[in-house]
Amino acid sequence: xxxxxxxxxxxxxxxxxxxxxxxxxxxxxxxxxxxxxxxxxxxxxxxxxxxxxxxxxxxxxxxxxxxxxxxxxxxxxxxxxxxxxxxxxxxxxxxxxxxxxxxxxxxxxxxxxxxxxxxxxxxxxxxxxxxxxxxxxxxxxxxxxxxxxxxxxxxxxxxxxxxxxxxxxxxxxxxxxxxxxxxxxxxxxxxxxxxxxxxxxxxxxxxxxxxxxxxxxxxxxxxxxxxxxxxxxxxxxxxxxxxxxxxxxxxxxxxxxxxxxxxxxxxxxxxxxxxxxxxxxxxxxxxxxxxxxxxxxxxxxxxxxxxxxxxxxxxxxxxxxxxxxxxxxxxxxxxxxxxxxxxxxxxxxxxxxxxxxxxxxxxxxx
Amino acid sequence: xxxxxxxxxxxxxxxxxxxxxxxxxxxxxxxxxxxxxxxxxxxxxxxxxxxxxxxxxxxxxxxxxxxxxxxxxxxxxxxxxxxxxxxxxxxxxxxxxxxxxxxxxxxxxxxxxxxxxxxxxxxxxxxxxxxxxxxxxxxxxxxxxxxxxxxxxxxxxxxxxxxxxxxxxxxxxxxxxxxxxxxxxxxxxxxxxxxxxxxxxxxxxxxxxxxxxxxxxxxxxxxxxxxxxxxxxxxxxxxxxxxxxxxxxxxxxxxxxxxxxxxxxxxxxxxxxxxxxxxxxxxxxxxxxxxxxxxxxxxxxxxxxxxxxxxxxxxxxxxxxxxxxxxxxxxxxxxxxxxxxxxxxxxxxxxxxxxxxxxxxxxxxx
Numbered sequence: 243x244x245x246x247x248x249x250x251x252x253x254x255x256x257x258x259x260x261x262x263x264x265x266x267x268x269x270x271x272x273x274x275x276x277x278x279x280x281x282x283x284x285x286x287x288x289x290x291x292x293x294x295x296x297x298x299x300x301x302x303x304x305x306x307x308x309x310x311x312x313x314x315x316x317x318x319x320x321x322x323x324x325x326x327x328x329x330x331x332x333x334x335x336x337x338x339x340x341x342x343x344x345x346x347x348x349x350x351x352x353x354x355x356x357x358x359x360x361x362x363x364x365x366x367x368x369x370x371x372x373x374x375x376x377x378x379x380x381x382x383x384x385x386x387x388x389x390x391x392x393x394x395x396x397x398x399x400x401x402x403x404x405x406x407x408x409x410x411x412x413x414x415x416x417x418x419x420x421x422x423x424x425x426x427x428x429x430x431x432x433x434x435x436x437x438x439x440x441x442x443x444x445x446x447x448x449x450x451x452x453x454x455x456x457x458x459x460x461x462x463x464x465x466x467x468x469x470x471x472x473x474x475x476x477x478x479x480x481x482x483x484x485x486x487x488x489x490x491x492x493x494x495x496x497x498x499x500x501x502x503x504x505x506x507x508x509x510x511x512x513x514x515x516x517x518x519x520x521x522x523x524x525x526x527x528x529x530x531x532x533x534x535x536x537x538x539x540x541x542x543x544x545x546x547x548x549x550x551x552x553x554x555x556x557x558x559x560x561x562x563x564x565x566x567x568x569x570x571x572x573x574x575x576x577x578x579x580x581x582x583x584x585x586x587x588x589x590x591x592x593x594x595x596x597x598x599x600x601x602x603x604x605x606x607x608x
Numbered sequence: 609x610x611x612x613x614x615x616x617x618x619x620x621x622x623x624x625x626x627x628x629x630x631x632x633x634x635x636x637x638x639x640x641x642x643x644x645x646x647x648x649x650x651x652x653x654x655x656x657x658x659x660x661x662x663x664x665x666x667x668x669x670x671x672x673x674x675x676x677x678x679x680x681x682x683x684x685x686x687x688x689x690x691x692x693x694x695x696x697x698x699x700x701x702x703x704x705x706x707x708x709x710x711x712x713x714x715x716x717x718x719x720x721x722x723x724x725x726x727x728x729x730x731x732x733x734x735x736x737x738x739x740x741x742x743x744x745x746x747x748x749x750x751x752x753x754x755x756x757x758x759x760x761x762x763x764x765x766x767x768x769x770x771x772x773x774x775x776x777x778x779x780x781x782x783x784x785x786x787x788x789x790x791x792x793x794x795x796x797x798x799x800x801x802x803x804x805x806x807x808x809x810x811x812x813x814x815x816x817x818x819x820x821x822x823x824x825x826x827x828x829x830x831x832x833x834x835x836x837x838x839x840x841x842x843x844x845x846x847x848x849x850x851x852x853x854x855x856x857x858x859x860x861x862x863x864x865x866x867x868x869x870x871x872x873x874x875x876x877x878x879x880x881x882x883x884x885x886x887x888x889x890x891x892x893x894x895x896x897x898x899x900x901x902x903x904x905x906x907x908x909x910x911x912x913x914x915x916x917x918x919x920x921x922x923x924x925x926x927x928x929x930x931x932x933x934x935x936x937x938x939x940x941x942x943x944x945x946x947x948x949x950x951x952x953x954x955x956x957x958x959x960x961x962x963x964x965x966x967x968x969x970x971x972x973x974x
Binding site: 364383412422427435437438447452455460464467468470491493496502503506514517521522525551555561572579580582605 | 634637638655658659660729730731738741742743748749751778780784787788789791792793795796797798799800801802803804805806807808810811813814815816817818819821822823824825826827828829830831833834836837840841844845847848850851852853854855857858859861862865866868869872874877880881883884885886887888889890891892893894895915916917918919920921923924925926927928930931932933934935936938
């Protein structure tokens with residue numbers, strides 16, 4: 243947590259105390275920013291306040307340095323323009339997941355000088371102020387979309403808020419942002435829904451065969467249709483572009499599968515293999531963990547009898563040799579006579595660990 | 609674990625000691641079945657044997673009650689027919705994820721009387737004998753596809769194997785099975801790959817905005833393209849049918865988004881909302897929990913200083929108290945002064961573990 247103060251940002255108004263707005267409020271409160279809270283639903287504002295997110299805004303509340311608009315995308319521009327007319331704040335930002343339409347609307351009905359659009363790439367399965375987390379944004383990208391009209395002071399103030407939330411500022415223009423989220427968020431949402439929709443009316447016995455793969459692919463299909471209709475409407479052109487590229491790929495795969503079904507010719511499957519390979523490469527392009535163990539460490543597999551004390555003996559041997567473990571996986575289940583334990587160490591230490599364990603009689607599969 | 613014996617199934621041959629074959633072998637060994645192991649890769653058979661899965665098959669090995677063919681789908685029929693000519697076993701089954709083609713081939717080149725196709729709906733991210741789990745199949749569906757030619761003895765024997773693996777038998781005909789897995793597994797695999805493929809060539813800044821939703825949708829896109837080409841080729845017709853239904857839905861959504869982008873008319877989005885709602889309903893049709901992993905074990909979080917010897921001291925304390933750990937996660941990043949370590953134990957042991965660790969001065973977050 244940054245505790246060096248909040249120069250340029252001493253007071254803030256959060257409009258919309260759901261998950262996102264309340265999480266911003268908690269992060270700002272923690273560094274001493276005065277926070278006012280407002281929500282159409284007074285109970286939501288009260289709960290956010292009870293959770294330590296700030297004080298509910300009253301008609302006497304003073305004007306603030308920054309207003310954070312945490313309302314659905316279609317209401318952003320009117321909310322910003324309304325608050326600007328009230329003089330509620332010196333600077334305005336929002337948290338909505340599409341940026342271009344609100345930007346254009348504010349240029350028409352509001353004052354674009356004091357506005358810098360924002361979109362923190364963070365969230366949770368749960369919603370509402372009770373789900374808020376002070377560290378919801380920590381380490382996540384937070385896109386800011388200043389326009390040519392935005393003042394330097396507005397950008398500095400909003401940037402300061404992002405830093406206080408421990409997120410990473412990414413500056414983009416609104417259209418580039420909207421194309422990016424169409425690719426990484428909005429189009430995947432539609433496709434997850436279409437995969438899940440195929441299960442409707444299917445035999446219960448067939449659906450009963452589903453496993454973790456289908457559950458993962460369709461997890462986000464459980465999202466709120468009303469909210470997502472609004473998001474997709476606000477980014478319809480960019481999402482249609484990504485989805486029609488997927489549709490063209492899909493047509494090629496369907497044609498290839500039909501050829502393969504009609505006559506067994508290994509070459510008929512080539513477009514399918516190409517699509518699977520492209521999927522591998524695209525998946526590998528994702529930042530962060532890719533499912534497996536991080537490649538920063540080397541995994542050393544050791545066979546360990548499955549009885550009390552053996553694991554401790556192994557770890558004692560590792561500790562006695564002064565080697566610091568970074569992670570450990572126990573690769574077996576109760577009842578297996580011999581377990582495979584993976585000891586993860588920094589790559590430079592792997593050879594030393596293998597030699598030390600073998601010297602002590604451990605069976606290392608290396 | 610069923611330990612009432614293995615009547616009708618005293619000996620088995622596992623052909624292919626990867627994740628699936630070795631897991632079957634471990635489950636059968638645990639109830640006293642004699643298990644022979646065979647793999648094209650001698651090192652894989654040796655590792656499976658070292659893990660307690662059975663003895664590597666030699667030219668002297670006797671004929672067995674049941675041969676379990678755990679090889680890629682396209683090799684199932686020739687492997688079964690070859691073993692039948694050797695007289696290696698009385699009954700044959702396989703674990704491949706498509707059933708109709710192998711069934712038809714065995715009817716031509718082998719003896720369908722002693723064969724009952726099988727498909728356990730279970731798996732892991734990792735592969736190879738080292739990833740095998742004795743309880744990989746516990747509580748999971750295991751489809752058996754007996755044909756009109758299959759003997760009652762063959763079905764009884766294979767059914768017994770499934771019971772010893774603690775899975776649930778689901779009897780289907782091969783074509784119904786293949787249509788079901790096209791819906792719940794093969795088509796979702798293709799669509800996950802197509803979503804991931806769109807990331808290729810995209811701006812790194814755009815891909816950097818991706819979050820957990822995209823990671824979930826594309827997780828299975830990391831699967832092996834060669835293996836999946838084989839699976840999809842063996843089920844091409846049924847997969848094409850599901851995918852072309854998705855393509856039709858996708859075209860409707862793209863048209864709606866293009867209309868919405870061209871002129872803001874709330875009704876234009878109706879087909880999109882309908883697709884999102886259908887996705888909600890389809891997702892809700894999935895069996896079991898819709899997110900978290902099954903809670904077989906209880907995780908006890910303990911704070912551990914990140915320095916050599918501390919983890920060993922913790923594990924020594926656990927071992928001294930005679931508590932058998934089922935799994936362990938190190939929940940911190942290098943450089944953090946204190947790490948959160950999660951010790952997983954059988955739920956009945958959790959309270960005892962917490963008390964024992966606290967008595968020894970560990971900070972347990974319980």
